[in-house]
Amino acid sequence: MPVDPSFSPYDLEFFAEDDVVKIVPSFSLPTFSHSSIRCIGGAFGPFKPNIPVEVPLWLAVALQKRNNCRILQPDWLNTETLQEALDQEKNTAAVFHRLPFHYLEISKILFLHAKEAFGTDLLKVKELVGDICKVRLSKINAGLQVLQGPMTVKLNNLSAAECNVIRPFFQGALDRFHLLASVCLRLLP
Amino acid sequence: MAGGAVRGARQGGDYYSLDAVLAEETLIPCMFKCGSRGVGRALDPSSGAEDVKPRAAAELPLWMLQALTSRDMLAVKVPRWYGEKMRRKIQAGAGVENLRLRCPYFYDVALALHATDGAPSVADLVISTFRSRYKEILTKAHSNESPKEMARIEALLSVEEAALFNAGRASLDALNRWRFGGRANPTRTRAKRRLDGAPVNGSR
Amino acid sequence: MFGKRAVDLVKELSAAGSDSLPPYNDEQVRLVLEEIAEHSATLKELSGVLNEKKRLREAELEERGEPSTSVSFGDFPEETSAFIVHHTSILRNKRLLLTYMKERMDRIKRLRWQQRSLSEDTKQNLSQAEIEWFNTYSQLLSGYMRRDTGVGMDLTLDESPPKDPDMYVRVLRDYGEVAFSMGSVVLKKGSTHFLPRAEADPLIREGVLCPSQSGPIEAFNSSNDYV
Numbered sequence: 001m002p003v004d005p006s007f008s009p010y011d012l013e014f015f016a017e018d019d020v021v022k023i024v025p026s027f028s029l030p031t032f033s034h035s036s037i038r039c040i041g042g043a044f045g046p047f048k049p050n051i052p053v054e055v056p057l058w059l060a061v062a063l064q065k066r067n068n069c070r071i072l073q074p075d076w077l078n079t080e081t082l083q084e085a086l087d088q089e090k091n092t093a094a095v096f097h098r099l100p101f102h103y104l105e106i107s108k109i110l111f112l113h114a115k116e117a118f119g120t121d122l123l124k125v126k127e128l129v130g131d132i133c134k135v136r137l138s139k140i141n142a143g144l145q146v147l148q149g150p151m152t153v154k155l156n157n158l159s160a161a162e163c164n165v166i167r168p169f170f171q172g173a174l175d176r177f178h179l180l181a182s183v184c185l186r187l188l189p
Numbered sequence: 190m191a192g193g194a195v196r197g198a199r200q201g202g203d204y205y206s207l208d209a210v211l212a213e214e215t216l217i218p219c220m221f222k223c224g225s226r227g228v229g230r231a232l233d234p235s236s237g238a239e240d241v242k243p244r245a246a247a248e249l250p251l252w253m254l255q256a257l258t259s260r261d262m263l264a265v266k267v268p269r270w271y272g273e274k275m276r277r278k279i280q281a282g283a284g285v286e287n288l289r290l291r292c293p294y295f296y297d298v299a300l301a302l303h304a305t306d307g308a309p310s311v312a313d314l315v316i317s318t319f320r321s322r323y324k325e326i327l328t329k330a331h332s333n334e335s336p337k338e339m340a341r342i343e344a345l346l347s348v349e350e351a352a353l354f355n356a357g358r359a360s361l362d363a364l365n366r367w368r369f370g371g372r373a374n375p376t377r378t379r380a381k382r383r384l385d386g387a388p389v390n391g392s393r
Numbered sequence: 394m395f396g397k398r399a400v401d402l403v404k405e406l407s408a409a410g411s412d413s414l415p416p417y418n419d420e421q422v423r424l425v426l427e428e429i430a431e432h433s434a435t436l437k438e439l440s441g442v443l444n445e446k447k448r449l450r451e452a453e454l455e456e457r458g459e460p461s462t463s464v465s466f467g468d469f470p471e472e473t474s475a476f477i478v479h480h481t482s483i484l485r486n487k488r489l490l491l492t493y494m495k496e497r498m499d500r501i502k503r504l505r506w507q508q509r510s511l512s513e514d515t516k517q518n519l520s521q522a523e524i525e526w527f528n529t530y531s532q533l534l535s536g537y538m539r540r541d542t543g544v545g546m547d548l549t550l551d552e553s554p555p556k557d558p559d560m561y562v563r564v565l566r567d568y569g570e571v572a573f574s575m576g577s578v579v580l581k582k583g584s585t586h587f588l589p590r591a592e593a594d595p596l597i598r599e600g601v602l603c604p605s606q607s608g609p610i611e612a613f614n615s616s617n618d619y620v
Binding site: 006008009010013104108133137141144145147148149161164165166167168169172173176177179180181183 | 296300303304310312315316319320323324326327328330331349352353356357359360361363364366367368
Binding site for chain 2: 395396400403404406407435439467470471472473474475477478479480481482485488489491492495496
């Protein structure tokens with residue numbers, strides 16, 4: 001029964017599965033449509049052994065589970081790029097580094113289903129994603145602390161999971177500020 | 190007439206809300222401007238008289254006020270938890286005040302009073318209270334305190350603040366649970382067990 | 394104070410927490426209804442007194458040759474204020490009773506999504522009307538989920554949608570060869586398989602299999618062979 005209108009992290013993970021990743025298929029798909037498949041989200045393919053192709057994450061994972069493909073490491077999800085992102089996050093207090101909207105969801109799925117894509121870097125990459133998330137959450141927290149009334153707080157480039165984690169509190173606090181201020185407009189700061 | 194006005198101002202959608210209903214039980218110090226026949230003992234069990242005399246003091250629940258004040262039959266006084274003493278404490282920093290003890294529905298009662306005809310408004314006081322406590326609630330909700338410390342903090346908050354505090358905690362917990370493993374919706378099984386009183390048996 | 398009994402009902406639910414359902418408090422509900430009846434009787438009496446007073450005052454004014462239309466109930470604040478107190482109390486009691494019923498109904502509705510039927514323990518906490526309501530709601534929902542009259546899917550089955558029609562399972566005890574839709578599999582203790590969710594489910598409930606997060610390491614290694 002739908003009681004809770006907000007998203008759970010699992011809902012967001014589901015949305016993230018529509019994002020595209022590169023795979024190397026180990027099969028070919030001989031169909032009339034040039035060996036591509038038509039899905040609600042678009043047409044994907046063609047699938048030929050050893051020819052990299054872009055597919056939605058859900059399809060990549062489904063194929064990988066059945067040993068029909070190898071998922072490739074996305075170019076933003078490697079040690080150098082992430083280390084750079086982490087440094088930037090740390091150096092700029094007010095600005096958030098631009099990461100894929102579903103970076104946490106995608107990396108979680110890949111860490112689980114495409115471990116071998118990361119080779120020996122797996123632990124290091126995992127750790128970096130964790131650190132980035134930690135730094136960003138504490139920056140968000142600091143950003144929200146300046147709220148003094150029913151007004152805006154500028155937080156750009158937040159990811160889906162980050163928006164989601166602050167939504168219940170932030171929305172509730174804004175509602176409360178609004179409620180209190182609306183009875184007494186002159187008391188606004 | 191009646192009842193409507195207190196919730197009418199703001200709480201129209203809260204007719205069935207447990208919290209809204211309970212907030213309106215808060216007793217507010219009042220003074221009858223006119224006498225009232227036969228309700229003395231019900232309104233004040235300690236009074237032996239059947240009738241309420243003019244200028245008699247009474248503590249009436251919030252839900253009773255508007256029907257009487259709108260007809261100029263009742264004067265509402267400022268409850269002590271919005272009094273001068275509280276005002277001074279807020280100015281000195283409201284972070285440490287135990288609102289739950291003073292008035293569990295600190296903000297909603299103030300809003301309802303504000304909407305009541307002829308009642309003194311304390312909106313400015315509660316706005317500054319919320320403004321000065323907001324940051325603390327946010328920081329603590331997202332901190333890594335022990336469950337015991339969290340419970341201690343929650344006990345200091347008004348019901349409205351606690352709802353916010355717990356919402357903040359729950360979403361962070363949900364994120365961490367998702368990131369570091371565990372099943373989807375683990376709370377559901379717990380809820381199930383408590384609902385039917387029997388242990389959960391297996392999958393469905 | 395008026396409305397005290399009714400608010401105790403609501404407090405009962407509030408204190409129990411939104412995940413539990415305390416016994417239906419028949420006795421207290423009856424007392425609240427009695428209180429409402431008392432208020433109602435007092436209102437009738439007060440209205441009689443007020444009308445009588447107003448009539449007398451009007452007659453008095455007419456006798457003196459003064460206009461009598463200006464007489465209102467507000468001229469008798471002692472009775473009017475009492476009238477308001479009783480009337481407001483009736484409305485308050487009504488709201489509290491409705492809140493009590495509605496909150497219970499919402500919780501009972503949630504039960505239907507968590508379990509197909511009411512356990513004996515739960516049943517004892519429901520009133521007759523609530524049990525009937527549960528059954529009616531249950532029929533409605535079942536009808537909606539049936540193949541011929543509705544969507545043909547058990548919507549209460551998966552709290553969150555399954556990721557994949559197939560799932561990884563680990564074998565907990567030797568079970569021999571089993572025929573699945575995609576072929577037969579020998580279920581040997583400790584081995585991991587990738588099976589159709591619907592077909593693995595009965596075996597999971599039996600304790601033969603348990604869901605596993607991901608496949609065996611060999612699966613990853615063998616996938617490299619294709620490259």
